[in-house]
Amino acid sequence: MSKIIYPDSHIPAELSEEVIREDSMRPTMKWGRSTQLWLGFLFMVFGWGLYAYIHQLRHGLGETAMRNYVSWGLYISTFVFFIGISHSGTLVSAILRITKQDWRMPITRIAELMTFVSLCFGGLMPIIDLGRADRIANLVIFGRVQSPLMWDVMSIVTYFTGSTIFLWLPMIPDMGLMRDRLTVVDTPFKKFKKWLYKTLAIGWTGSKSQWKRLELVMTIMTIIIIPVAVSVHTVVSYIFAMTLRPGWNSTIFGPYFVAGALYSGSAVVILAMVIFRKLYHLEKYITYRHFDLMGRVVLSLTLIYGYLNLNEYWIPAYKMATSEGHLLHDLFSGSYSTAFWLCQFGTVLFPIVVMCFPKGRTPGALTVVCIFIAIGAWVKRYLIVVPTLLHPFLPIQDVPLTWSQYFPNWVEWSVTMAAFSGMVIIVTLYAKFFPMMSMWEVVHGAHIEESKRVAFEKVEHAEEINEAKTNHKKATVVG
């Protein structure tokens, strides 16, 4: 006799709308000491990075460790990493939406926010890297569509606009609610919040026609944002792949980067889930079930990414063409080998093995795995950018020592850390003004859950009858 499995609840159906709303909005009601301290710390890091950037602006990029061979370094690697993270929102919100994965409800906001902030700073990194940031207008005045960098500019601007809208759209009903609620509750920054919610709610009343329109616009955005997201990381890879350099001259760079982006992006979403679940006591909403499912998502993405890694390295390694061979030697057994193998084993193979087990998809294990993945993805970007530049076609001969090796210096680290802290600042501030869960969607999810349960009970009943009829027939229902 087989056991009938009731589909795991992801949103507790018994939670009332009131409770869901209260739980979501509670953190925005206070402005505690710890928040202030945390923000103070972040602003310190940010300020220091700003100082470093001003230093760099005043004295030129010569203040970084970049030189004529390694002409792109930490900034560009971090740029690729950030743009990668930004794929999380699209994955969780758009792809899971289009595939009708209702369990996504409590984590969509977090994912969309990650997309937004990582694009804010991802888009800034290449500008920080410019030798003449003062001439940025030339991109408009003299812009050439034939340049991969121009594709980046166009697609990142599109994606940024799109994902800002995508973050905001599901916020509208929540903003309407919070706007109305402000009249009865007391909260810090009330005046500002009043204005803020009112503006963002753009006259939301919750009428039927408004809901209909919102639903329609969100469907359209969902469909638009997926190809845009794919195009973004594809063209980011093209700034490398469109060159002839060994290591970059690869036809799978587009999908390779997109897979790497989804892999790192979803890992970062899990980390954000862990943090907000703890901080905001969302255990009831972000359940083990969510971690299990997200773990499966990351697992499959890691498998795809690992597979592409195999193609990216094993094929040229088998052939060992001259210039490619020099680079691969350096990666496999040379100065970058430790980082390279740590990336392959520590952040691809190890996560795969861990996540294969149900225990490996619990919050604790996933935290460890996802930290590995996030750091690994970052280091991997660095390993894509830097070693290739150190292996040009013609030998590096008789040049200053600073040209033939590269490690980011204090300016680059400070600016990069400022970008990270800037991201966290925006996330922190956001979480202090807006609910970290899309309230109406969670409520909606709870309703779906409830109706599912009812439907399931019917099915269960039917199954029992069926079972009785056929006696030993296998009947398993999986959610």
Place this chain on the structure above:
Amino acid sequence: MIDQNEQNGNGSGAESKATGRRNFLKFGALAAGLTVVGGGLQKVLSQDKKENPDTTVFTRDGKVFKADKACLHEYTAPPVTNAEARIGIPGKKFTMVFDLAKCDGCKKCTESCQAMHFTESDREWIKVYKMKDAETTASYYMPKPCMHCDNPPCTKVCPVGATFKREDGIVLIDDDRCIGCRSCMAACPYSARFFNWSDPMQPVAVANIPYSPEHGFPRQRGTTEKCDFCPHMIREGKMPACVSGCPMQAIYFGDQNEDAVTNSAGVTVKFSQLLEDNSAYRLLEELGTEPRVYYLPPKNRKYPKPDMESIGKENKIEGGKSDTGMGNMAM
């Protein structure tokens, strides 16, 4: 603003007779002329009844007027504007040939180039490599400028068109437009490009003259630079600095359309014949960049072969000194 007196070679200061050397390019006389600089001009125009209006000045748009000699000063202006520099010299297809059998690795080409363009010692727009293709093959010296590729990867990727291919085959950079993204450096397979990470060191006098993509100075921080085939010299009917600086006469330069190339001894040979007779080749031909620079194989060398062991040991360039932003040095 009137900044230059003539463009068409009918000015007074014509001095383009190639100094004793074959004037292989047969350009009209293009010359450094006289010019009036801002304030001085105002003065001239406001004082109509000058006691000594003894010099005729041409403006760029062809107007002529008399000016006081005292208000004028000698001025070697860039012969062309940035816009004109994008077009190139009509009817030409410049090309360079390196006879590796003659090159003895003395690096005089590099030095001449650095003097011509006021670059630091680490900026080897033309760099002499010590090459040894395989364990068993011979070592040789190989000077490498920008290849001025006919299918240039660098210009393709430039987001603002700051680097471009001209009609005459030359690939130039307009540093007034470059945003310093370094896409072109990533794209160039020949490591031909350099970046001004900090304020470049150049003589103050040079730093103050108007910029032209044709000579590449005054060099600007945050922009790229590379070998430019010295178009400002070509316009004067002279050879690029490296060609005339080569004591071994190993570098030929000329116009492919004329099918003639000339070396530093003034020997002009048939370009196609030279390539034919010596089985010329181009560097990294397999990449499809279509270089305009050719190499003649290092056969029957007349100099000692390079010592490959010495690579890196005779590093005379001090560790990145020029990158530390020491600003302009006095001339």
